[in-house]
Amino acid sequence: AQKITQTQPGMFVQEKEAVTLDCTYDTSDPSYGLFWYKQPSSGEMIFLIYQGSYDQQNATEGRYSLNFQKARKSANLVISASQLGDSAMYFCAIVENDYKLSFGAGTTVTVRA
Amino acid sequence: EAGVAQSPRYKIIEKRQSVAFWCNPISGHATLYWYQQILGQGPKLLIQFQNNGVVDDSQLPKDRFSAERLKGVDSTLKIQPAKLEDSAVYLCASSRGSGRAGTDTQYFGPGTRLTVL
Numbered sequence: 500a501q502k503i504t505q506t507q508p509g510m511f512v513q514e515k516e517a518v519t520l521d522c523t524y525d526t527s528d529p530s531y532g533l534f535w536y537k538q539p540s541s542g543e544m545i546f547l548i549y550q551g552s553y554d555q556q557n558a559t560e561g562r563y564s565l566n567f568q569k570a571r572k573s574a575n576l577v578i579s580a581s582q583l584g585d586s587a588m589y590f591c592a593i594v595e596n597d598y599k600l601s602f603g604a605g606t607t608v609t610v611r612a
Numbered sequence: 613e614a615g616v617a618q619s620p621r622y623k624i625i626e627k628r629q630s631v632a633f634w635c636n637p638i639s640g641h642a643t644l645y646w647y648q649q650i651l652g653q654g655p656k657l658l659i660q661f662q663n664n665g666v667v668d669d670s671q672l673p674k675d676r677f678s679a680e681r682l683k684g685v686d687s688t689l690k691i692q693p694a695k696l697e698d699s700a701v702y703l704c705a706s707s708r709g710s711g712r713a714g715t716d717t718q719y720f721g722p723g724t725r726l727t728v729l
Contacts, residue, residue, distance in 0.1 A: 503654075532715055542701055544655070544720035551715055590654055598643065598709075599668065600718055602654030 502526060503591050503603035511609050512581045519566070520576040520606050522591035528552075532594045533574040535565070538605070539587040547589075550574055578608075586610045614638065616721035618704050624727045630692035633724045637685070637706030643667075644681055645718060646689050647703040655703055661687065662709055691726075699728045 504523045512518040524533065535547045550558045550565045558565045566575040578585055586609050592602045617636040625631050637644050643662050647655035658677065660668040663684040672679065676695070681687040691698055705718040 534717065536720070542723045542725065544703060544705070544723075546717055546719060549715075549717055592654075594716065597668070598707075598716060599657055599660065600645075600655075600705075602656075604652075604654055 501603075502593055502595075502601040505591055505603035505606050507606045508604070509607040509609070511611060512578075512585075514583060514610055514612050515580055517577060517579045518581055518608060520578070520589050520591075520608070522574045522576065522603060524572050524574060524591075524593050526572075526593060526595055528595040530596060533565070533567070534592045534594070534600065535563070535574075535576045536590045536592065536602075537585075537587045538590060544590070548576065581608075581610045583610050583612060616704055616706055616719055618702075618721035618724055620724055621722060622725050622727075624729065625694055626729050627696055628693040630690065631694055631726065632691075633689045633702050633704075633726075635687045635689070635704030635721060637687075637704070638719055641706035641708055641719075642684070643707045643709030643716070643718075644687050645705040645707075646679055646687070647705065649701040649703055649723070651700070658689070694726075694728045696728050699726055701725050 531552045533550045537545045548560045548563045562579045564577045588605045590605045592600045646658045649655040658672045659679045661681040679689045701723045703723045705720045707716045707718045
């Protein structure tokens with residue numbers, strides 16, 4: 500079974516607007532971590548934000564915030580005030596008790612001027 | 613703090629040839645990972661080292677792939693002989709490897725783009 504599901508293969512967003520990227524996960528471990536990575540066309544995977552399963556508050560890092568809904572097993576990424584440099588592939592991933600990162604298929608974001 | 617270093621960045625070989633990739637993790641990171649990312653997909657874990665010991669290599673095609681991490685720092689990943697389906701980006705990542713598993717952030721290198729002709 501897929502551990503991470505990203506249902507949006509591609510999204511377009513206007514510069515300066517916000518965009519929400521969906522991510523649902525499947526795990527039976529009580530302790531896990533959720534991660535979002537950005538992969539520009541250059542290929543490097545850039546760590547954006549982390550949410551622990553026991554964290555009470557939603558994580559935020561600058562223009563990135565994570566809408567964590569534990570009961571729904573959902574960890575959506577919100578990018579506010581989009582910039583042209585945000586155009587990239589975005590991956591949601593989960594780490595369970597075995598330290599292994601399992602990635603989703605990714606969502607391509609294109610920011611329009 | 614220097615990030616994860618990888619070389620080469622690009623490599624083109626013919627099928628049945630051999631190739632090797634090198635990775636230098638972030639200083640002090642005990643855990644090192646090699647991933648394979650085929651175009652249009654998320655990365656897939658090939659092998660995970662904790663210091664210089666293998667933690668997980670269940671998805672490594674051991675008939676052609678090998679990896680080592682001598683002295684618990686640098687690592688090399690080798691493919692011999694290469695097949696057409698090995699064309700992919702090979703990503704190296706490292707993490708502190710301490711504390712609770714779900715909190716251990718992995719940091720990635722720039723990757724090596726391999727094309728097998």
